Amino acid sequence: MVRVKQLLSKTRPEDIAHVFPALRERERRQVFDLIEDSSYQAEVLAEIDSGLIREILDPLNLEKVVEVLHEVPADDVADILGELSEERVSSILGLMRDQESLEVEDLMGYDPESAGGIMSPDFFALPSETTVSESIVALQERHDTIEMAFYVYVVNEHGQLTGVVSLRQLVTTPPTTKLSDIAEYDAISVQTSADQEHVAQLVARYNFLALPVVDETNKLLGIVTVDDIIDVLYEEATEDILKLAGAGTELPSTATIWEHFRMRYPWLVASCLGGFIAAMIMDPFLSHLSAFLMLFVPVVMGMAGNVGIQSSTIVVRGLATGNVEMGKVGSVVRREIGLGLLLGVGYGVIIGIGVALYGYLSGTGQQQYSIAFYGVSVGLSLTVAMIMAATLGALIPLGFNRAGIDPAVATGPFVTSALDVLGILAYFMIALLLAQVF
Amino acid sequence: MVRVKQLLSKTRPEDIAHVFPALRERERRQVFDLIEDSSYQAEVLAEIDSGLIREILDPLNLEKVVEVLHEVPADDVADILGELSEERVSSILGLMRDQESLEVEDLMGYDPESAGGIMSPDFFALPSETTVSESIVALQERHDTIEMAFYVYVVNEHGQLTGVVSLRQLVTTPPTTKLSDIAEYDAISVQTSADQEHVAQLVARYNFLALPVVDETNKLLGIVTVDDIIDVLYEEATEDILKLAGAGTELPSTATIWEHFRMRYPWLVASCLGGFIAAMIMDPFLSHLSAFLMLFVPVVMGMAGNVGIQSSTIVVRGLATGNVEMGKVGSVVRREIGLGLLLGVGYGVIIGIGVALYGYLSGTGQQQYSIAFYGVSVGLSLTVAMIMAATLGALIPLGFNRAGIDPAVATGPFVTSALDVLGILAYFMIALLLAQVF
CATH class of the missing domain: 3.10.580.10 (CBS-domain)
Known part of the structure; x- marks a missing residue:
């Protein structure tokens, strides 16, 4: 024990906080108790994963908690108290010195993601x-x-x-x-x-x-x-990345697999509903059109989805870094429509030729429709789907942003599923129209 | 002109640099020339989008460039020269004072994304x-x-x-x-x-x-x-986000639509190839299995793709923030396999019941196979596809990282396309096997 105490006193508090998530719950509490100096405990506490705060402070008696928090800067105290239960917070604030508790209560009143929520009241x-x-x-x-x-x-x-x-x-x-x-x-x-x-x-x-x-x-x-800004940048980038991927928000490294499950399950609902709507759209076409066309549903869906993700991601990131400002919206949308057209034509021609070739080699062209029909039909609908995808991919996050909703939150799975459905609709509508022409 | 000069002298250099991308090329050059003080020009230059450097410095004569660069910190000079042509760089270095040019040449020798590449040689x-x-x-x-x-x-x-x-x-x-x-x-x-x-x-x-x-x-x-670290954090997060979305790297705000096209076109190749492979996999099954099953290809593809994107994104971001360290790889992969199983069963049951219900209501169940076959077949293959997707979604970026390849670069479109193909393969294999049982 004496050795561990010596070791701890020579370790930077940031390093102790950094290894905490890798320890077992019992070990974390032991290590925290073994730190003798409460100002040192305070430094560890200020740097620790917010998910671990409760586990460490809940078993301590109130006087000890107040003693440690007294050494923590007021802005960090506000963040730490945000993790504890309401009753415990009011008991802790009651035991703090009046001036200190007022400062902390003021800070807790601000939105944690606003300037007030991250500011420190200790300035000069x-x-x-x-x-x-x-x-x-x-x-x-x-x-x-x-x-x-x-x-x-x-x-x-x-x-x-x-x-x-x-x-x-x-x-x-x-x-x-x-x-x-x-x-x-x-x-x-x-x-x-x-x-x-x-x-x-x-x-x-x-x-x-x-x-x-x-x-x-x-x-x-x-x-x-600036050190708080660095934390903000990590936090905001992680938030955007996970929301774009439809993976919710970041969980502490101690989260159980059930907590992960509950976080990720709802995000897949959009995709599940989109798939069923796609099935219902395809169903009536099935009897009118060649089954051969069904083979190319994945390529149309995949390409439209990917172009849409490219566009929405560029817009979401541009809004986050300030490179896409609301004044420049028109030019961003025009650019994405143009890109959808260029990319759509670029791939539509290649894929159309590929489909025609495949139809010719497999002998499908001689059966029901001409290979020209298959090629033009798939190529053209791919182009249309990609233009729609790029346009909506840019417009949806811009619309969410204007409506005051975080553009990242709804962009990922929302855009993909919407584009899947629209892509399939465009695909079959165009095939049905062209079937009458050819 | 005098008014503009007065206005410019009262504007912070960072603000001039910030509005530069919104100006026309001619306006940018005029504004830069109107700034009288070369140390002020230097401050603007140090803060400007790297894509605009060449446009501003190329028309200036060498003596003027050297005069301005003399006022720029050495680490920024190295970055600025990195944007110019090789001949011009060697002429500029030749005209600089010996000490200054040696320092800059040393800095230019480091990888721009390493500590050497972002460090400043002016310390105390x-x-x-x-x-x-x-x-x-x-x-x-x-x-x-x-x-x-x-x-x-x-x-x-x-x-x-x-x-x-x-x-x-x-x-x-x-x-x-x-x-x-x-x-x-x-x-x-x-x-x-x-x-x-x-x-x-x-x-x-x-x-x-x-x-x-x-x-x-x-x-x-x-x-x-720390100010350079803030730039690094924006840069690395943007890089990861755009690579995950298959949108390449960030282009300067002055990039033409053709430059955007060239950046985004290649990333869609994976999706295009994936779609064709999916078509070839589906083709032989078409004659053996009910066309009704084709309706649910999008839902299986979509769900597997989204679970895979969730897993790979969480791993890529964890590697970037240091939360997934190479030592913890085993537990991350185990967690993702477990999640794939939970999410797969969670959605497989619902979607299986949905498919059976849809088959019953549309009368398909009386025609070729029982509705139980359709329900079990789609539900089971969805579960299998989701487990595969979560597992590979975690393993692929970890493998890339271990091989020294940026895990973000190949994760997005690569994982999605691979999962599309594997999902479809699982879907039809399972349907074919079950068709013999029911």
């Missing part, structure tokens, strides 16, 4: 008359309570943000200079309600280390630091 | 005997040549990294303290060859603002700063 703000040397003294006094002090925010008597000075400017400016002389006055800030994806885009564009968060009156309430 | 390193006040003086002297000085790296006489001190520690420590007394000695560093995705994972795990990059002898060569 001074009036504009403060000199550089006074600022450095103030920083030295408060450096242990401020997580990441890269900037001094300049505020007026109402606490409203007026400017910003970087720590580097402080270090490289004569001590008697006033903050008002070196502050940058067009400081970029966001309101608490701003979406975390938008905050990430701003931090990425301007290479900020922290972004101030203000209320409607421009009062400074907190800062979002 | 001092011997361990330096005092805090001497360090601050040194920092004040060099602050304009160092991009982001958050850390003082402590090096020995061979330039080998021995420790690290944060800028914040410098500001909050008594001036006569030696760096050796406050340095952290187990500084985490990466070698130049480390993959940028791995560097991003380290920065995310430890909340670093910069990570030192060393050679094999631990000599400090550069630093990767």
Whole structure:
């Protein structure tokens, strides 16, 4: 035990948090209890998978939880409490110091995916008359309570943000200079309600280390630091990728197979319904058209589905990175329609020739319809299906985005299934029309 | 013109770079020429879409290019030169100051997606005997040549990294303290060859603002700063998302529709071939089995494809974020097989009953085979196809990863097409076997 304690005290808290998911539940609790210093326990807790929080904190008594949380920055406390049961949260808040619990309660009031939900209330703000040397003294006094002090925010008597000075400017400016002389006055800030994806885009564009968060009156309430933005980027990308694949949201590494099952089962409903609708569409055509045409249902479905996925994915990712802005929607849709046409003609001709050749070699062309009919029919309907697929693939996520729905959530399985059905409908309609011509 | 110049001088360079893609080629060049200060032009250039670099720099004479690049940090110069033609690069390097061009040439030698390829050679390193006040003086002297000085790296006489001190520690420590007394000695560093995705994972795990990059002898060569990591995260996530969707890589916003066409056309080949193979597999079964069974090909294909995409996407993303490490492969594959079984049985039963009901209502059950045959046949083959899909969906990207191939690149269209073909094969094999039993 003494050895384990020594080992733990020499390991970075981030590394302990990193191996936690690989341990058994009993081992995790033992390791956490063996960490002697509660500020060290706090660091591990702040870095741990959110799915493990409850398992570790629930068996501890309230006083111990409050002692550990006292060492955790307020924004992380709010996230951690979000994982616990309501009664336990109110008991914990009741035991915390008044100031501390008020701060945490305020933070818990924001949407966890907004600027307010990810901001830290520990920033460093001074009036504009403060000199550089006074600022450095103030920083030295408060450096242990401020997580990441890269900037001094300049505020007026109402606490409203007026400017910003970087720590580097402080270090490289004569001590008697006033903050008002070196502050940058067009400081970029966001309101608490701003979406975390938008905050990430701003931090990425301007290479900020922290972004101030203000209320409607421009009062400074907190800062979002770059390390939180990195977590946001991982989280948002994973969310988009899994939603596009119809795999729900990310589960903690300790999730059971039943939890995975419950997460993934509903996403397949769209595909299941789409398949049945496709069957019902094909059914009446079965007696009118050659069975040979049935062979090429998979290629028409597959190609239309894939073009649709390409288009919707490009649009969803473009919206996430800010490269497709709502102003440019028209040109994106025009481009996708054009691409659907080009790709559709490009593959329609090849596949049409392939089908005709296959019909000729298998002797099907001599039986019911001419091989020209088969070739033109499959080729043309493939082209039409691909144009529809590219157009809808772009329009559906743009429509969802405009309606305020996450475009990734409904794009994947939704678009694929819709395109399957439409592709099959186009396929048989065109074949039936052409059967009368040939 | 004077007005435009005034406006430009008041606009942040990042904002000018941000609107550049929305301008016409002629406008972009005019705006760039109207920026008077070459250090300001440099800032715009460093933030611009890489696809636009050539268009802006190619018409300028060499002396002007060298003048602007002189103001750009060396790591960005290396990236910018990577966009230009070889002859022009060697002329530009020839005109640069020797020291500057050597540095840039060194950087251009690294894989652009490695730690060496994204590092900046402008770091701040001092011997361990330096005092805090001497360090601050040194920092004040060099602050304009160092991009982001958050850390003082402590090096020995061979330039080998021995420790690290944060800028914040410098500001909050008594001036006569030696760096050796406050340095952290187990500084985490990466070698130049480390993959940028791995560097991003380290920065995310430890909340670093910069990570030192060393050679094999631990000599400090550069630093990767957190703002570059944010770019890496956007880039890697976009790359994975587009590859999973079979949409190639991201094109600059100025790409023509033909460039989009050329990027997307090849990815559909897998789907096209898969469809033809599916047709050839179905063909011989057509004469032996009821045409009614053909109606349910789309549902079997769709469900198997979607389960496969779920599994492969979860594995690809897990590999990218480090949550699926190569040591845990066995448990991931076991989980996916189990999920394929659960999901397959879950949907197989429902769809089997649905098919039987549909056969009963449409009167097909009285014609050729019993409705029990149709129900069991479709339901069972769906289950088998879904188990295969989940298993292969997990195994294919893991196999690619082990073979050193980007798992995202071949997963999307590759897995879908393979699963389409296997799903159809399973479907008809099972129907044929069951037709002999019923």
